[in-house]
Amino acid sequence: MLWLRLPDRDEGLSIFFRPVGYYHLFKPPVAEGEDVRDMLSRAAQPFVDALLQRMQECRRLAWPAAADELLLERVAGTATSPDAVDAVAGSILEHDGRVSIEALAQGVGLSRRQLERRFLAEVGTAPKLYASLVRFNRAFRLLAADALPNWQDVAYACGYYDQAHLIREFRRFTGHAPSAYFKAHPTSPVHTT
Template identity: 30%
Template sequence: MKPDFYAVHPALRPFVSHIMVVQVQLAGPAYSRVAPFPPTPQHSLNFYPADATKSRQGKQPFAELPACTIVGPQTTKVELAMGPQHRFVTVAFHPGGLFQLLRVPMHELLDVPLNAADILGRDISEVSEQLKAASHSLEMKGIVEAYLLRKMKPAASSPFVQAARLMMSGSTLSTIDQAAAFACLSTRQFERKAKEVLGYSPRLFARIIRFSKAYRLKLNQPDTTWTAISYQCGYYDQMHLIRDFKEFTATTPTIVAQEMRHSPLKVQDDLRM
């Protein structure tokens, strides 16, 4: 199974990275296959137009997700259990894009998946119904894109958003002070803005970027050692990497990699940020 990735309308590109569509028929009993999703720095709007998808954090019981779920800042691993007919349509936002859509302080969404209908209203429920009737990935992309074009006013990215995007791309903004200066803000102003627009402090944002890069690198280059990955991703040493894995997933890098290799849904391998 490979996801379909679609570029979006030019008016949406300051806010939206891409739209991804996954359609897969899973073998075995319903909800017996679990897919782990460690934290990423990317916010999303996720639609589940076929069999319901269930999720849990830690040792909590699985709970059914809404037909359209808002996923904001994430610092803990989530596990998804899926029915046999799995369809997944996600809007992947650039830093600040979800804030632009919702106008809700992102720190209020930290590690809390929300029912999009509670915030976005009846329109988003109508989109979910249209997706259920759609049969092709491109058709589903068009339905979601049309909704976003109605809801998101064209605007240029702010200097803060540009700085956050450069941080996520692994550019030359190697320190928080450099990112703040690029955004034309003091360090304290940059920190306040980050909590509002991204959902966490700039330092935590940078850590999640580095952590996400590390586990995805291992998935795509399984023969690369964790020591090599730790240095490639900017960790001081392997123990520094292990501490992040324990904090963000409550387990070790090796176990996370094993879980993800055996996942029935390997979206994380192809994640684009």
């Protein structure tokens, strides 16, 4: 995801990419030992600068069209077809993160380590962490959709061993226990018991 905000304004524009879309559009050079986020950010900087310039020149309602135009120009300059990482990321999304990374690696003809290196370079995270994030995102959406969710049912529906496992993952990804998180974010419809 890219989030752009014009200087001195509280308005911005978010652009969401499919898991390897960012990589295929911006082709960051992979440097051993370099922070992946810094590398991905630098690779997109010319696009970001061009889009910010267009955003300053047009009304807010025209920002998505300006982004589409620049992205289509970028896509025209790339010749990519789905690859192994794209297939694995798609499978992780399709199965809500409930997958075996080893089986996915074998399914695309890569060793687990090869898949991890390529996934890290193209998606920006390891496949196992990506699957955990996808699974947690589904659980969070289920919790947010119900004013009085049954945590045990959500845990099992999302492939957690039990409610305690879900709560550990909740802390891992939000930095808070569920009750503390939802107290701090009262606009969320989720309540804890």
